[in-house]
Amino acid sequence: MTATAPDGARSFRWRRRSVLPGFGLSLGYTIVYLSLVVLIPLAGLGIRSASLGWTQFWAIAFDPRVVQALQLSFGAALAAAVINTVFGVLVAWVLVRYRFPGRRWLDAAVDLPFALPTAVAGIALATLYAPNGPFGAILDHWFGIKVGFTPLGVVMALIFVGLPFVVRTVQPVLEEIDRETEEVAATLGARRWRTITRVIFPALLPAILTGFALSFARGVGEYGSVIFIASNLPFQSEIAPLLIVIKLEENNYAGATAIATIMLVISFAMLFVINLLQAWSRKWFGHE
Amino acid sequence: MSETAQTRKVRRAIGEGPATRIVLIMVALVFLGLMLIAPLLVVFVEAFGRGIGVYLQALALPDTMAALQLTLLVAVIAVPANLIFGVAAAWLITKFDFKGKSFLLTLIDLPFAVSPVVSGLIFVLLFGANSALGPWLEDNNIQILYAVPGIVIATIFITFPFIARELIPLMEQQGSSEEEAAVSLGASGWRTFFQVTLPNVKWGLLYGVLLCNARAMGEFGAVSVVSGHIRGLTNTLPLHIEILYNDNKAAAAFAVASLLAMLALVTLAVKTLLEARFAGEIAAQRRH
Structure with missing residues (x-):
């Protein structure tokens, strides 16, 4: 099971020897399944996109409606990720450092957006923030802010889907931080705020950035929760994934492929950055 | 002082x-x-809100029952498929050291970075009428797109990393010394896995399965693109919610949504209970 290659000694060089069996089987299964489900279908999109040619690709990419949709998707995801980073760090801090009744329930509630289907979240948020909904009416009447069926509604939906990412990446790092370092800073005369900004924050920074990037990446591609709360009208609140669906319904495969490729390239670049951040964080904070 | x-x-x-x-x-x-x-x-x-009678009536509609059946069928295929993959990938990554491991981890994460709508699109491009496979599928009378197989494949793609991602950190933390001891005492690879590894990771595995299941039953964007929205045939519960909501049957839409919300609550409750139990088990392991 272990040595599948006839020249076993030679083929072992690219991996460390192990007494455990199953390397060949698990490697083979993983690679075949990964290729069939993920790599080959994704390559198909790449091939289809390459066959468009540059002129056609740029014509679609710089179509004003496409530009507007991409701007909304990325802009709203950025705004939601910033809000989620601020409140996510605060929630992680409260959950890790303080003890209060109901803390465990609050901790469990953070995962809700992971478990609740996006369509369910979508109709719930649309009902809450509609002009005659409980939150929408208050916001409109007291502050003159319209959330439902506007770009602000898109941001609200993206805050919902992205929140757990920041909390769940910051929380374990915060738990690992040695309280002694804080005590040392305090003994050396540092005030609490100075200890937080100079001792705790730098240690949390990689996790905060990772959480921000994950929340942002999730927001860019989000579809289900947004389409109920947005007006979905061109140039108003039409997100990029919705535009892909519209192009597909019009049988405009070239248009759908081009927009998907732009989104995919940016998403993969972000995944790459996230992995770099995690490697960086392991390098600096992993060997404590 | x-x-x-x-x-x-x-x-x-x-x-x-x-x-x-x-x-x-x-x-x-x-x-x-x-x-x-x-x-x-x-x-x-x-x-x-409108009474239990209206609630039950909405759930008893034939289209709702058909959607529920399809959703269960999709989850019953997609979750075990990703369970086997998740276990194989976790065994490969945590028990062996080889070159390209972190690259493989990035590839496993790819579906997280792809927008659900784009995930659906890649299968439309792969199996659609004007794809390379399309004419062959048509000649052999195989219907993948706008039918159950397409929904299953898109769901498998979306939930692909869930179980692997839940198992890998857990198995990494536990190391392989117990498995090495079992193998050196003469246990076969399968026996080592079922009697040593599996009991150690069963709770983490259960949560991974639950999370994968919640996502499989709740997926909206990808399934929406490949399903074709044929009522009673290719409508899953989340798609059915959208149809009811857009038909101004909000009460019925929320009745169906409450089923998926209850599934989410059960998932989170099991997670919270497991974590309470985990804490005890980890403490016990540290003692001896």
Whole structure:
């Protein structure tokens, strides 16, 4: 099971020897399944996109409606990720450092957006923030802010889907931080705020950035929760994934492929950055 | 300086004062209450608001029952497929050291970075009428797109990393010394896996399966693109919610949504219970 290659000694060089069996089987299964489900279908999109040619690709990419949709998707995801980073760090801090009744329930509630289907979240948020909904009416009447069926509604939906990412990446790092370092800073005369900004924050920074990037990446591609709360009208609140669906319904495969490729390239670049951040964080904070 | 003043000063230097604590806890509670709990409450209020009779009537509609059956069927295929992959990939990554491991991890994460709509699109491009495979599928009378196989494949793609991602950190943390001991005592690879590894990771595995299942049953964007929205045939529960909601049957839409919301609540409850149990088990392992 272990040595599948006839020249076993030679083929072992690219991996460390192990007494455990199953390397060949698990490697083979993983690679075949990964290729069939993920790599080959994704390559198909790449091939289809390459066959468009540059002129056609740029014509679609710089179509004003496409530009507007991409701007909304990325802009709203950025705004939601910033809000989620601020409140996510605060929630992680409260959950890790303080003890209060109901803390465990609050901790469990953070995962809700992971478990609740996006369509369910979508109709719930649309009902809450509609002009005659409980939150929408208050916001409109007291502050003159319209959330439902506007770009602000898109941001609200993206805050919902992205929140757990920041909390769940910051929380374990915060738990690992040695309280002694804080005590040392305090003994050396540092005030609490100075200890937080100079001792705790730098240690949390990689996790905060990772959480921000994950929340942002999730927001860019989000579809289900947004389409109920947005007006979905061109140039108003039409997100990029919705535009892909519209192009597909019009049988405009070239248009759908081009927009998907732009989104995919940016998403993969972000995944790459996230992995770099995690490697960086392991390098600096992993060997404590 | 009196003793109490001294202690207070020390406490302020290594922690926040009671007023700051209360303010931070309140901000976290209000934020999570408005952003996460309120949408969840709205689902149940709207679902049961017009009485249990209307609720049951909405669930008993033939289209709802068909959607429920399809959703269960999709989950029954997709979850075990990703379970086998998740176990194989976790075994490969945590028990062996080889070149390209972190690259493989990035590839496993790819579906997280792809927008659900784009995930659906890649299968439309792969199996659609004007794809390379399309004519062959048509000649052999195989219907993948706008039929159950397409929905299953898109769901497998979306939930691909869930179980692997849950298992890998857990198995990494536990190391392989127990498995090595079992193998050197003469146990076969399968026996080592079933009698040593599996009991150690069963709770983490269960949560991974539940999370994968919640996502499989709740997936909207990808399934929406490949399903073709044929009522009673290719409508899953989340797609059925959209149709009811757009037909101005909000009460019925929320009744169906409450089913998926209950599934989410069960998932989170099991997770919270497992974590309480985990904490005891980890402490016990540290003792001996």
